[in-house]
Amino acid sequence: MKRSYSKIPVWIVEDHHEVVQHIYRAIGSRHIPMKEVKMVHLDSHPDLLIPVSMSAHTVFDKEALFSELSIENWIMPMVYAGHVSHVAWLHPYWAQQIREGEHEMCVGRDASTNTIRVTSTDDYFLSDALYVPAEQLRDGKPFRLSVIRVDPVQTAKDEDQLNTAKKSKPDPEPVCSGSCAGVSRAADGSSGTSETASTEKSSASAVGSLLSVLKPDDPYILDIDLDFFSCKNPFKEMYTQEEYSILQELYSFERPREDADEETLCECVERRTRQLEDLEAVFAELLEDDGELTVERLADKHGMKSLVKLICSLKSRNESPDYEMVHQAGLTCDYSELPHHVSSEAEIQQLMLAVRFVLQPLPKPTLITMSRSSLDDYCPPGQVESIQSSVLNLLEALFGSVELHKEYEEASGENALQSS
Structure with missing residues (x-):
């Protein structure tokens, strides 16, 4: 029988793969089911790669599995183990590693190498040599991936500034060079968000996709990487x-x-x-x-x-x-570069508002996991505390009081003791 938390636990770690132990703990305590768990994953990166040479049987040895995982490959082993069946990857406009829409694939054991492989032919998997034909897989698990773009939403303040600018310039220039007030540029140079109507349409589309997946009583994991809001490619530096x-x-x-x-x-x-x-x-x-x-x-x-x-x-x-x-x-730079977009404070708040609009109609998550990704510079270290504070305020506004576990503080304390 499934158990319920009195408050939604929020586990905050530094490196993203460290959330797996908390997910397994929730499975072990029967707060989330053993099979077919759904995950809403907000991140600038899909994190859907696979430890390339790891034996598939490693997923059934918890400690061995934890030692093999890394920030880019922690989800798929849980899929092969049968725990996770559907991931909705919500990404900002600058993250384009997997094409938009619905992807259905099988995740299983390659009969020739005993490693975990997939049947997806998307470049994301092909470029890491992770594809095999379905007939070559054993112990296959069906896996559905929803790739959903979330655009920043203009605030009332943004609209006021834009309207003021329009009134003060009755004959605006037809072309805006650089970054206009209230407009975010996408990676291809087009407007990421422009008018309120388009952002509302984008949010409504994201909500519709999620509600087609999540039923009112579905237990699910809400997973947030803070680099969703502002992201660096550390190798660029x-x-x-x-x-x-x-x-x-x-x-x-x-x-x-x-x-x-x-x-x-x-x-x-x-x-x-x-x-x-x-x-x-x-x-x-x-x-x-x-x-x-x-x-x-x-x-x-x-x-x-x-x-x-x-x-x-x-x-x-x-x-x-x-x-x-x-x-x-x-x-990391095979068919596309790692995303790199350091957001302004205004854009971070616009993304917070977008996330609020997307999450508000959803049922409450059973478990919330969060990654700071700041020590490796994926989330700009100078912004991480502010972003984390805003996200926690947002979660409490949406879901009420939560049970907060700042696991990264304990980990840094242990490291300090070991080095002293």
């Missing part, structure tokens, strides 16, 4: 533009045609797997020896021509580059 461009070239993903058949898709995955394994091996060797002869020998390999220029640039700034981190950076 670690590497120069030239270095980043070389990484994009080295790790570039050759998309298959949209109408590609199964054989072509499998060839694409096989080719991509070899490419990523070769790159991992190259940077592992550079950790041992990055002398001139080694670099030149590695650069002779197929697709590695630009390696010499990259290593020269890295070593000009740091005698001992962190090649493991370089490889991790490369993995």
Whole structure:
């Protein structure tokens, strides 16, 4: 029999994969079901990758699983384990890693490698070589993914400022260069939000999508990454533009045609797997020896021509580059860059209002998990406290008093004791 919390617990962690232990605890205490849990996931990143070489059986060893997870791959193992069946990824306009709409796929064990794989052919999964045909999967679990864009909503103050500007300029210029009052630019240069009507339509569409999934009595997890409101690509600050461009070239993903058949898709995955394994091996060797002869020998390999220029640039700034981190950076810039959009305070508040409009009609969540993502700079450290405070105020306004657990404070305290 399902149990109920007297107050909705809110678990706040620093790194996003740390929420899994709290989800498992809620399953163990029977507050959320063992199977087919739904999750509303607000984030600038999908977090739907899979630990590439992890044995599928690891999901049934809790401690081993926790040690394998990372910030980008913590959801899909729970899908394969049968716990999560549907994720609604709510993303801001600057995050475009997976195409909008409904995605249905199977998540299971690859019969040939015993790793977790998916049947989705979206670039997000293909570029990490995670696709396999359905007949190659064992113990498959059906999984539905709803990708829903949430646009900032103009406040009354924004509209007043816009109206004042219009009245003071009876003959406005037909084209606005840069950023106009109350208008957010999308990644493609178009308006992310412009008039109130379009933002209301966007919010209504998001609500409609969610209400088609969540029934009044459905237990579900509300998961929020604070980088939903303001987001950085930390690798942009670690590497120069030239270095980043070389990484994009080295790790570039050759998309298959949209109408590609199964054989072509499998060839694409096989080719991509070899490419990523070769790159991992190259940077592992550079950790041992990055002398001139080694670099030149590695650069002779197929697709590695630009390696010499990259290593020269890295070593000009740091005698001992962190090649493991370089490889991790490369993995993020294959078919699209990581999202990077540091929001103004006004835009953060517009997004808060949008989230309020989207969540208000929904049933109360059973469990709320939250990630700060600030120590790794995905959420700008200078904004994280303010964003967190605003989100907590929003949650209490929507759902009443909550039971707050600031897990990240306990973790930082333990780390301080260990280092002293």
